Amino acid sequence: MNLEMKRREFLKVMGWTGAGLAVAACDRPSFITSREGRNHVVSYLEPEEFAIPGVGVTYASTCQQCPSACGVNARVREGRVLKLEGNLNSPLNKGKLCAVGQASLQNHYNPDRITKPRVRRDGRLVEIGWDDALALLREKIGPDAGLNGKRFAWMTDTISGHQAVLVDALMESLGSNNHYVYEPINSAVWRAVCRDMLGDENPRLGIEKARVVLSFGADFLSTWGGAVSGSARYAEFRNAPRGVLIAAESKMTQTGANADLWVPVRPGSEGVLALGIANVLASSHGRDLSALPASVRAQIDAHDAAKVAGITGTSEEHIKRIAELLHERSPSLVLAGASAEGHEHGYDSVAAAMTLNLILGNVGRTIESSAGFPFPQLRARSGNGRSVIDFAQALEEKRFDVVFFKGVNPAFTAPAALRLNELLAGGPFKVALTQFEDETTLLADLVLPLYSSLEDWGTHVPSIQPERNFISIQQPVMEPLYPETRGFGDLVLSLLHMRGDKDYAGYEDYYAYLQHAFVALPADVKNSVTKGVGGDAAFWSAVMQQGVLEFNTATPAALVAKPVAFEVQAAAAEGNGYFLLPSANPNLWDGRHANLPWIQELPDTISKAVWDSWAEIHPKTAAKLGDVKTGDVLRIASEHGTLEVRAFVYRGMHPDAIAIPVGQGHTAYGRYAKGRGVNPYAILATAQDRKTGEPAHHMTRVNASVIRRADVTWNNGSGMDRLVVQGGSSTQVGRKLVVTVSADQFERTEGGRA
Amino acid sequence: MSVTGLLFSGHSSCTRADTVVDRGIRRLPVLVTLFVLCAFAFFLPQPAQAQSPIPNAVPPTDTYSGPRVEQPIEFPHDVHVEQNGINCMYCHTYARRSKVAGIPPTSKCMGCHLVIATDKPRIQKLTEYWEKREPPPWNKVHDLPDFVHFNHEKHIDRFVLGNDFPVERVKEVCAFCHGEVKNMTVAEKSRPLTMGFCQRCHQANEGPFDCWKCHK
Numbered sequence: 006m007n008l009e010m011k012r013r014e015f016l017k018v019m020g021w022t023g024a025g026l027a028v029a030a031c032d033r034p035s036f037i038t039s040r041e042g043r044n045h046v047v048s049y050l051e052p053e054e055f056a057i058p059g060v061g062v063t064y065a066s067t068c069q070q071c072p073s074a075c076g077v078n079a080r081v082r083e084g085r086v087l088k089l090e091g092n093l094n095s096p097l098n099k100g101k102l103c104a105v106g107q108a109s110l111q112n113h114y115n116p117d118r119i120t121k122p123r124v125r126r127d128g129r130l131v132e133i134g135w136d137d138a139l140a141l142l143r144e145k146i147g148p149d150a151g152l153n154g155k156r157f158a159w160m161t162d163t164i165s166g167h168q169a170v171l172v173d174a175l176m177e178s179l180g181s182n183n184h185y186v187y188e189p190i191n192s193a194v195w196r197a198v199c200r201d202m203l204g205d206e207n208p209r210l211g212i213e214k215a216r217v218v219l220s221f222g223a224d225f226l227s228t229w230g231g232a233v234s235g236s237a238r239y240a241e242f243r244n245a246p247r248g249v250l251i252a253a254e255s256k257m258t259q260t261g262a263n264a265d266l267w268v269p270v271r272p273g274s275e276g277v278l279a280l281g282i283a284n285v286l287a288s289s290h291g292r293d294l295s296a297l298p299a300s301v302r303a304q305i306d307a308h309d310a311a312k313v314a315g316i317t318g319t320s321e322e323h324i325k326r327i328a329e330l331l332h333e334r335s336p337s338l339v340l341a342g343a344s345a346e347g348h349e350h351g352y353d354s355v356a357a358a359m360t361l362n363l364i365l366g367n368v369g370r371t372i373e374s375s376a377g378f379p380f381p382q383l384r385a386r387s388g389n390g391r392s393v394i395d396f397a398q399a400l401e402e403k404r405f406d407v408v409f410f411k412g413v414n415p416a417f418t419a420p421a422a423l424r425l426n427e428l429l430a431g432g433p434f435k436v437a438l439t440q441f442e443d444e445t446t447l448l449a450d451l452v453l454p455l456y457s458s459l460e461d462w463g464t465h466v467p468s469i470q471p472e473r474n475f476i477s478i479q480q481p482v483m484e485p486l487y488p489e490t491r492g493f494g495d496l497v498l499s500l501l502h503m504r505g506d507k508d509y510a511g512y513e514d515y516y517a518y519l520q521h522a523f524v525a526l527p528a529d530v531k532n533s534v535t536k537g538v539g540g541d542a543a544f545w546s547a548v549m550q551q552g553v554l555e556f557n558t559a560t561p562a563a564l565v566a567k568p569v570a571f572e573v574q575a576a577a578a579e580g581n582g583y584f585l586l587p588s589a590n591p592n593l594w595d596g597r598h599a600n601l602p603w604i605q606e607l608p609d610t611i612s613k614a615v616w617d618s619w620a621e622i623h624p625k626t627a628a629k630l631g632d633v634k635t636g637d638v639l640r641i642a643s644e645h646g647t648l649e650v651r652a653f654v655y656r657g658m659h660p661d662a663i664a665i666p667v668g669q670g671h672t673a674y675g676r677y678a679k680g681r682g683v684n685p686y687a688i689l690a691t692a693q694d695r696k697t698g699e700p701a702h703h704m705t706r707v708n709a710s711v712i713r714r715a716d717v718t719w720n721n722g723s724g725m726d727r728l729v730v731q732g733g734s735s736t737q738v739g740r741k742l743v744v745t746v747s748a749d750q751f752e753r754t755e756g757g758r759a
Numbered sequence: 760m761s762v763t764g765l766l767f768s769g770h771s772s773c774t775r776a777d778t779v780v781d782r783g784i785r786r787l788p789v790l791v792t793l794f795v796l797c798a799f800a801f802f803l804p805q806p807a808q809a810q811s812p813i814p815n816a817v818p819p820t821d822t823y824s825g826p827r828v829e830q831p832i833e834f835p836h837d838v839h840v841e842q843n844g845i846n847c848m849y850c851h852t853y854a855r856r857s858k859v860a861g862i863p864p865t866s867k868c869m870g871c872h873l874v875i876a877t878d879k880p881r882i883q884k885l886t887e888y889w890e891k892r893e894p895p896p897w898n899k900v901h902d903l904p905d906f907v908h909f910n911h912e913k914h915i916d917r918f919v920l921g922n923d924f925p926v927e928r929v930k931e932v933c934a935f936c937h938g939e940v941k942n943m944t945v946a947e948k949s950r951p952l953t954m955g956f957c958q959r960c961h962q963a964n965e966g967p968f969d970c971w972k973c974h975k
Binding site: 046047048051060 | 853896898954
């Protein structure tokens with residue numbers, strides 16, 4: 006007897022006989038998800054005392070979705086991890102966790118995970134066993150392989166803690182120093198400026214201590230310097246007395262959307278705007294510039310507000326107002342991010358922004374040293390974008406025989422103009438240590454499947470240490486889902502064993518090594534955790550339970566500002582097409598989260614679009630291109646390629662720029678990511694910042710034309726025939742959802758200035 | 760215990776089988792003795808059960824005849840409950856602590872059956888599983904759709920522990936939803952467990968009636 010009740014049947018019952026009978030239908034058993042007689046119920050063989058089926062247990066670990074290294078608590082029930090939350094013990098994220106961190110679960114349970122090693126045979130990747138895979142590796146990098154270490158390279162994402170120590174050891178054992186640390190979304194230019202002007206590459210930014218924050222495209226609420234800790238500091242900054250946030254950028258970021266004053270800046274002229282503000286600070290507010298080099302002073306003198314307004318497209322009034330706010334509300338904080346960094350003169354623009362901090366006396370007040378982490382060998386090797394350009398150059402020169410990839414997908418994130426795919430295809434023996442079949446993995450000759458972050462051991466040291474120095478611990482929260490995957494640390498350790506490295510011969514696995522490393526810590530560190538009660542076992546258990554190990558370190562010496570000379574320019578004048586801004590999307594990041602359905606479903610914070618790519622353009626640009634409406638299809642062409650993408654008309658853009666978020670446009674990477682949207686990385690120019698060599702990703706010029714209207718059905722291959730935007734309207738349509746008051750009225754009735 | 764052992768013992772879900780096996784086997788003689796003693800206590804003649812009704816309770820009356828679900832081992836509930844008087848919660852020990860009653864761990868079966876009825880084919884089959892270090896793959900008999908959250912702990916509390924009802928007679932409460940399991944060999948579904956069944960009982964016993972109590 007089929008007792009199943011379909012929705013249509015249910016509605017029929019409702020329609021014909023009314024609610025009375027519908028309630029009677031409650032007696033018809035539902036088999037929608039019930040598995041009677043079909044599912045096994047498996048008991049424990051021998052239960053642990055604390056394990057009660059149906060009741061969760063929590064383990065502390067570390068999130069691996071972005072380089073921030075936030076602490077997480079994982080709730081586990083019946084041996085399955087169900088939910089992640091922030092770990093309260095972590096001084097970095099203090100119990101908070103972002104949406105991308107929550108989606109780690111889908112990384113772990115993803116149906117597209119690689120479950121067995123694969124090797125390339127006759128051009129195809131076929132599954133093999135670990136013994137064969139390791140034998141092949143022995144042939145390539147074993148002690149008898151005769152590999153010249155200089156011809157070995159490893160490209161990883163940001164790496165820290167004991168994994169970094171092991172990678173260093175392997176590189177040393179091979180005699181190689183070709184470790185490329187690659188992060189497409191980074192703040193490498195900012196770090197270089199901090200290193201040169203403050204003597205500390207990763208200063209701690211006291212957003213919460215500032216009374217006004219000026220951001221030149223530094224999206225600290227989403228992709229710049231750790232969103233969770235940035236948001237926590239921002240929340241404090243907005244508490245009474247409420248700090249003022251000003252954003253000057255060419256494309257509205259999430260931080261910009263939260264600003265009190267959002268100023269559109271012509272792309273590439275952020276440095277000029279900083280000079281203009283410095284000029285007003287000196288001329289109208291008497292700020293002292295004498296500590297600056299003469300060349301810098303001359304540039305500031307030469308950029309009065311009127312001139313700067315002409316170059317940047319920012320009104321003179323706004324420039325004066327920003328200077329006034331910075332002068333009146335001390336201490337302040339000036340930050341510079343991707344849109345300032347991403348030009349040939351990116352370093353100079355960021356240096357100009359940092360000079361404002363010097364003029365305003367912020368160094369030592371809102372910008373402090375985060376030095377003092379006691380174990381330099383564990384510190385983060387922070388990624389940059391230059392490494393992929395250097396890597397491509399080395400491939401071009403045929404300098405490598407064997408390359409390893411871990412946590413990076415350069416075949417997707419490198420501009421097509423670098424010809425990386427071509428260089429890799431014909432080049433060295435490529436080994437991909439990965440969970441998924443992404444674009445880089447598809448090029449590999451050997452694929453080694455890794456544990457998910459929820460199955461693996463590790464330690465992580467955030468590059469910017471918060472007020473208390475600490476290591477974050479990553480521990481498995483459940484048994485590996487696939488028996489033929491391996492932990493990253495275990496794998497590197499087994500390679501060290503294969504090389505016959507004596508220092509690591511005694512460690513059976515990565516867990517044994519980690520445990521030994523912790524037990525070997527100085528007694529005062531251990532006592533600070535155990536309070537002298539219990540031995541090493543108690544210390545190790547306590548560290549595992551807390552998920553972090555803090556160090557009582559002395560306050561580092563105050564930063565000393567050292568002004569440097571720089572030469573600010575604005576990007577070339579109009580006439581060469583629009584600037585293409587490959588905007589960093591807080592959800593998809595550099596594309597590594599495009600295979601997580603929750604993240605695809607999560608609306609972009611600005612456009613509210615889902616499951617697709619779009620091009621943000623200003624209404625003026627839209628009018629110029631021929632009355633373009635949201636949803637019309639644009640063809641966007643640089644000299645390196647063409648993209649077809651739907652328009653999103655939005656006022657939070659500079660009219661000279663078109664922004665396309667990065668992260669979509671995968672040609673591989675599993676069922677959720679593949680063939681969805683477009684990849685703006687592909688058509689970027691290969692220009693570099695002149696001082697740091699970082700990719701100048703924000704200066705590619707493109708032409709745009711409308712090729713289809715929104716109402717014409719067009720499918721970009723991903724099954725989406727229109728742009729799905731979950732926000733209904735950009736205005737309140739008179740509904741007073743958020744009550745607002747005009748600045749004039751506020752001034753009149755509240756007696757203050759907005 | 761080694762430090763490694765300590766850590767792994769803190770990881771029920773991640774326990775590496777080998778560590779647990781070693782420890783289990785080392786302790787086995789002690790465990791066996793304890794279990795045998797406990798089991799004998801359960802086999803002692805029980806005082807004649809009072810037939811007084813369950814206070815503050817209106818037992819549901821609906822019946823249902825579910826299909827017979829084949830099991831890897833034909834577990835005889837009647838032998839355990841009716842003939843030997845073992846309390847339901849001796850094996851389904853999680854019922855009073857969790858939303859699920861739990862299938863007893865294999866170690867609990869073996870606690871008695873290392874010495875009791877070892878000549879019976881069903882016990883020999885159980886022993887085979889135990890020696891393979893695998894729990895028998897029992898098939899589900901009572902299941903609810905994923906959008907229904909039934910909580911055993913709350914019901915045991917309402918009708919037994921918080922109701923001044925002797926825990927020795929808990930099987931009469933279990934029978935509300937599971938029928939006369941004491942007379943069955945392999946458990947069979949003998950109540951409909953539909954929403955209507957739940958609602959009528961909640962109405963009669965003044966249970967909560969909010970949608971989200973069960974649908975969450």
